[in-house]
Amino acid sequence: MELHAVGEAVESVSRTYAAKFDLQRTDEWFMLKLQEEVGELTQAFVDLNGMGRDRGLSGDEKREAFANECADVLAHLLLLARSQGVDLPAAVEAKWLRCGTAPTTDTGFARQPH
Template sequence: MFAKNGREIRVVRGRTVTLSLMELHAVEDAVESVSRTYAAKFDLNRTDEWFMLKLQEEVGELTQAFVDLKGMGRDRGLSEEEKREAFGNECADVLAHLLLLARSQGVDLPAAIEAKWLRWAEAAAPPS
């Protein structure tokens, strides 16, 4: 069964998964506030290009953290726990900067996720 309630997607097939896309809007708001404060503190002009290039910078840092996590680069003296934490932190940075870029371009990311990905939620649910 697949039910929609506003932007809430509920998939029921032996288990229940609920995702409220409206919560993503709240995360966007918080990330925007932090970014705006950071930009003011360091006198940064958050242009369209800045949002795109900052995301690219963070993807590069995520790639480096992945290389470290998988032991594919030089030894930086980090423990496995530190490598995993660094990877998680870089994942968070990429997500935050993706949210900022999307917002700067007027993209309603929760709506786009619903239209592009969650329309397949029922088909992807495990059979009961």
């Protein structure tokens, strides 16, 4: 699915969810929800990589939880960007894909080792 279409679908789901639970989707709500989801992604990463206490999850369950939290972060990033009038696919293209090639030292985007 194309990112604009994903954003529109996520917006529809979010609007329905907010109406069902009587939530006000303010600018602050969008930002705080993204932060909440990043925290949950961090916890899923910790679990997936065996850096936390045993929660009784199998490896497959840990991978599924991590994938689900990645999806939540992407969805809430799309919602936040949309709420602020940012066309995220266009911004990614302008920021990351403008050269048409992988980032290199020639473009000032040297990949950092970790």
